Amino acid sequence: MIGTLDHERYCAEVLAEADAFRRTVRGGDLKATVPTCPDWTLEDLIRHVGGALRWVDTTVRTRATEMVPFDSVPEYKGPAGSDPAALDAWLAEGARLTTEALRGIGPDTPIWVWAPGQPSGFWARRMTHETVVHRADAAATTGADFLLDPEVAADTIEEYTQLICMIPTLRPDHESNRLLGTGRTLRLHATDTPPGTHADWVVDLSGTAPAYRHTAEEATVTLHAPAADLLRVYYRRLSPDTPGVEITGDRAFLDEWLSVSSFG
Incomplete structure (x- = not known):
């Protein structure tokens, strides 16, 4: 899976996207339902993002050779209680630690x-896009604007397309097969x-794998x-019926x- 940005850019984006996520949820109702993930409240979403950052930090810092159990990750669940300031500080520290670990390991370590x-x-690329997508969830909950550099957005699409093409390997029983x-x-x-950035992706389902x-x-x-x-x-x-989105062909x-x- 080759990304369109370099490792340092991804590391910087992890930190920038975490900061943007924190701004998006700030002042929001922690008990509000996330409309794009209706099983979660806004607090659940915050803890999911913060926990993912801590899990990746532990994975990278320990040079893990197998999946790290979530319950072995320090501060994985975040602070006790629902104090917004404590949650925000936990998120900020998790993003900082993760970015430091990603910069320290570089892009090519097994x-x-x-x-x-x-x-x-x-992991630097995955956590960039993980945070981008969950910031979209947060914006849908709080009513904040969702602004994103088109270059980062295009790489988010690129990565998801690459992952989709792995579905038959990763999930042989997946419904999309x-x-x-x-x-x-x-x-x-x-x-x-912008020029030099991918503008088109065609996902072809003709064969035995996307x-x-x-x-x-x-x-x-x-689309x-x-x-x-x-x-x-x-x-x-x-x-897809949102104004500004155009559909041609077989809806x-x-x-x-x-x-x-x-x-999921």
């Missing part, structure tokens, strides 16, 4: 990663990416939108795809 064959750089062999394709077209390519070809269905909106539709964080296939395209 380490445990849940995606096959990936070195330590996987039933779409394989149907000859259908999904194209994502970002309308605002494949993708960067072309502007005609597809079974195409056109600014990259930040495109990634939120792709991740099922934004309705029923898009709905079918979105109904099964989750790693």
